[in-house]
Amino acid sequence: MQRLSLRDRHAFEEIYDRYGDLVYSTALRVLRDPHLAEDISQEVFVRLWRKPDSYVAERGRFLTWLISVTRNRAVDEVRTRGRRQRHETASPEEQERELPAGAANDPALNAQLAEQRRIVRAALAELPPDQRQVIELAYFGGLTQREIADRLAQPLGTVKTRIRLGMQKLRAGLAPEVKSEWI
C-alpha cells in the first residue's frame, strides 16, 4: 500500500492480480450480472489507484476494506437499479462454477481462498436457517433490517435479534479457523 500511495504502477498491478478475481466475484455475487460486476470492479480498482489514502490502515486490514468497498458499491448499484428483489439466499454452489485453482491469476492464493471458503461456508451452514437467511439478505441482497422485516413479514425486533445472534455465532465459528492475516 505504501508503494501504491507513491503511484507505483507495478505495485498496483500486483494488487490487481492478487485480488482482482475476488473483487470481481464479490461484485458478481451481489449483482448477478457479469457486465455490471466488471464495471463495479473497475470503479473499485481505479478508485484505489486515485485515492489509495482512502484506505486507513488503523481501521482494519486491507482485504477487509477492499471487500467492503466492493460489496457496498455493488449494493449501491443494485439499489439504484431497483433490482434487489432478484436474488436472495440462493446457494452459490448451485449457480456458479468453481474457478479451477490452476486457472486463477494467483493459483497459490486461489488455493488458500478455496480453503477459507470451505471454512466460511461450513460456519454459515452451522447457523439456524432463519439467521443465515437474514445475514445473506443483508450482505448480498443489500436489504436493511427494516426491508428484511417487510420482505419476510417478520417483526423488526425479530430480524435484529436474528442478525445479532447469527453474527455472534458466525464469529465464534470462524475465530479459530479463519487466519487473521487474511481478513
Add this chain to the structure above:
Amino acid sequence: MDLMDCDQVKELLDAYALGAAEPEEAAALEEHMADCVRCWPSLNEAQRAAATIALSTTLQRAPESLRRRILADVERIQHPTGPRLLERLRTLWPAGVGLLAATTAASLALALFLQMQVSDLRGEKDQLAAQIESADARLTQQQQVMALLAAPDTQHIHLEPTDPTSSAAAVYQWSGAAKAGAITCNHLPPLQEGQVYQVWFLTESESYPTGRFESWDGIGQLSMALEDLPERPVAIGVSIENAGDVGEPGEMLLLAELQQ
C-alpha cells in the same frame, strides 16, 4: 437521530457491518465513530466478520478485459490528454512568436517557478513521486499555455473584477486553430482551506464549469480544450468554489463578455 453512546453502537455494529442499518442509524454510528477511538476495534471486528462472508462466494475468473480497462484508466490518469494537446499546439509555435503579449511575463515566471519546483522535487527521494507527478502535470499545462500564446490566431480579452475595490485581474486567450484557450490571473485573493478557483463559461441560460486551478502568490493559470463546449458562450468568469462543489457558480470574482 440523537448521538449514540457506546452501548447503542455495539448493539448496531453487526447490522452496520452487514450494510443493514437504516441510513439514519448508519449516519449516527459513523458520527460516533469519528470521535470514539475505543469503538474502532469492535467495528473492525464486525467488519472483518462481515467481509468474511464474501469469502463464501465462489471465485470467478475476472475477464481479461477488466484488467485491460483498469490499466487503460490508470494510464489516462497518469498521462492525461495534455501531451496530445501540447503536440498540436507545438506545430503552431513558429508562426505566432510575435503574438506573445503582456501575460507572457507572468506565464514565464510561473513556468520557471514550476520547473524549479519539479527540479527540486526530483532531487528528493521516492516518497515525493506523487508530488513530482502533480507538479509535472502543472508544468505540462503551463507549457500548453506558452504554446497557445504562439498560435497564429490567438485573441485575448481582459476580465474585470466584479468588486471594484479588488485588484484581481485576468486575461483570457484563445485560438480557434488550436481549439484551445487559457486564462491567466494575477492578484487573486487567497483561498480558504478546501477552496479552488473555478472557471465558468456562461451562456444565455446556463453556467458551464470549465476547469479549476490553484494559485501561487496570487498568480494562477488554466488551459482548456475548447472542442467540448456545448454551446457558444457569451461570457467567461472566475469564481471561488468549494473543492467538492460542482453545482451552480457562486459570486463571480472576475468576468468578461465574449464578443460574438
